[in-house]
Amino acid sequence: MSAVNRLEMRQISIEFGGFSALSSVDFTLAGHSVHALTGANGAGKSTLMAVLSGAYDHYRGEILLDGQPVSIRSPRDAKQLGIHLVQQEVDVALVPTLSVAENIMLDRLAEGGQLYRWREIRRQARALLAQLDVSLDVRRRIDQCTLAEKQQILLARALSHHCRFLILDEPTAPLDRHESERLFAVVRRLQNSGIGVVFISHRIHELRAICDRLTVLRDGRLIEAVPMASLSGEQIVEKMLGHQLADIYPPRRKDNHGETLLSVEALHDDTLLKNISLTLRKGEILGIAGLAGAGKTELCKALFGASRSRIARGELHGKAWKPASPSASVAQGMALIPEERRKEGIFIDEPVTMNLSVSADNSFSQWGIFGHRQAWRWAEEVIQKLGIRTTGPQQTLRRLSGGNQQKVAIGKWLRNDADVLIFDEPTKGVDIKAKTDLFSLIDTLARQGKGVIYASGEFAELVGLCDRICVLWDGKIVAEMDASEADEETLLLYSTGGAPA
Structure with a gap:
């Protein structure tokens, strides 16, 4: 493990179809640190970490590791440098029909070039889980594991490499309070071993409990990068929103139901x-x-x-x-x-238009023919009405933030x-x-x-x-x-x- 263990992203910018997702963002992560990254949906948090983990190669700016410039243009580049991402949708990164041991050692097995004995694979998997103070039956199939266990398996996979920096994207979203507390214990153990952890979350009380530094993004720009203790929870929310925190709930309705x-x-x-x-x-x-x-x-x-x-x-x-x-x-x-x-x-891989019309009545159809033009106009109306942040009705839902996906999930019921x-x-x-x-x-x-x-x-x-x-x-x-x-x-x-x- 490097004694320095310092990662810097300088003036990172990236665009998608003319839309600026990040504009000259700086971000620094040190070993032995748990660094909170927060902001409203669409602020650029996941995009910045996608750049760091090698998902995008068309960004501008530079990345330095221990003071030396490095090139990260693919996930393979990131992993070779010890940078690993555990994404929010854990099922995407796991093979449900394989065992716990096979999923933990998946990257090494995929590399080939050497013979592995199953006994040795299982031994190594158990040893990696033990580093996290986790005990699982490594012969069990992934589709028989809970969400919390799947997350632990991905953490163990990251440790199977020379992990120096770990990115956790909304790690507590699928967990209950007890499971979240267990995750915090694991994160602290990784921090104490010298690993730098990025913790992306909307839950301010969790960030204050587990993180020592904080970076706030808004609309693709850096707003604040400070020690966590320097801001109150209310101040953090105000930085995220860009205005003072008022009551987030509507005025209570009169009881005239x-x-x-x-x-x-x-x-x-x-x-x-x-x-x-x-x-x-x-x-x-x-x-x-x-x-x-x-x-x-x-x-x-x-x-x-x-x-x-x-x-x-x-x-x-x-x-x-x-x-x-x-x-x-x-x-x-x-x-x-x-x-x-x-x-x-x-339907995460379908466009906004299709998702907003899927639950509608037959008003888009005539003589059995679907009216794409009417559906498009309806989608534009719902996008405007609900304030869905999207490049247009044609955008795939996977490209939308969680909050905007939820608005689409609601909007599809408005037609009927x-x-x-x-x-x-x-x-x-x-x-x-x-x-x-x-x-x-x-x-x-x-x-x-x-x-x-x-x-x-x-x-x-x-x-x-x-x-x-x-x-x-x-x-x-x-x-x-x-x-x-x-x-x-x-x-x-x-x-x-x-x-x-």
Whole structure:
């Protein structure tokens, strides 16, 4: 390990189709440091790290390692210099049909040129996991591993090389609090071994807990590069937004909700949900609070008919109803914005136009022929209405930030005018500016008379946005309260199986 271990990016600029993604950005990373990189969606964080990890070769500027200029024009160049990226979508970097050991040693196996014995491969994999204080069955297939375990496997793969600098892109987005704490312990262990870590996150409290330095980007430009302790959480958010931090939640709506839209009595599924009863009225935002594993996603899918369930009695729009299938739910005016938007809510490799028209009624079709021009005009209208940051309706969704992808996942339901909208962890992986936009959008939908179910483990969001809150624990609703009388501590207490004294 180099005694200096210092990486510098100087005056980095890059454009895509005439759009400037980065403009003269400087960034410095030292060994033994955990460096926070933050900014609003579209600020340039991932693009800057993509340059560092060799994903783009058409950037301007220079990169120095221990004071010496280096050329990074491919991922292979970066890895040879000891620079490794663990991206947010961990499944993309893993082979699901191979074992844990094979995935950890994948780069070495792909190089060829020498014979490996399976016993030795597994031994090396165990040794790398041991460096992270992680114990896994290295014979297990990747598709049998949890998200947290997959992340640990990618960290072990990075250590299989001469890793000097490690980039973690939104590493806690798919993790619960306990898993995040375990990750922090691993990061500190890597830091103590001399590795420089870049930690990209929107969660300010996490950055303050784990990082010693901070760089803030906004609109592709460097805003601040300072020790973490020099700024408060509020100041960091203000740097990200470019203006003073006001209340990010819309003004609370008056309790003038209309008649009941949806009513559910004694809903059960075959795995977790037990005796769920709830009502949703026109113009109301109903919060569903719960920690990971409480049943939030299971409830959202059951209500939408995406998983099997049974109920004693149900009504939708005043008529007898029970969950049947997603297609039936769409026909009845229901919509689901799922937690795993890339897997279940959008087509990540298709253009914005296709994603915004996929859930529409047949108004784009005539005599069985799809009207591309009408769909294009509709996409332009939604882009304008929701403030989706994109180069145009033709842009592939993969090129959009997480917050803008989420806006598309919502926008696709606007054409068929759904009036019961179910949001499952809608701000997952979304920054503070995009959250503000989403809160405003959801509030607008409620003011239009739509009923919104908002399921989240972010208790501050539930208190700030919702009208009523139901708390899930172990598949059961254990409490219901008016949001104006709720607080985060009470929600946490109920969500862990407790009750106020």
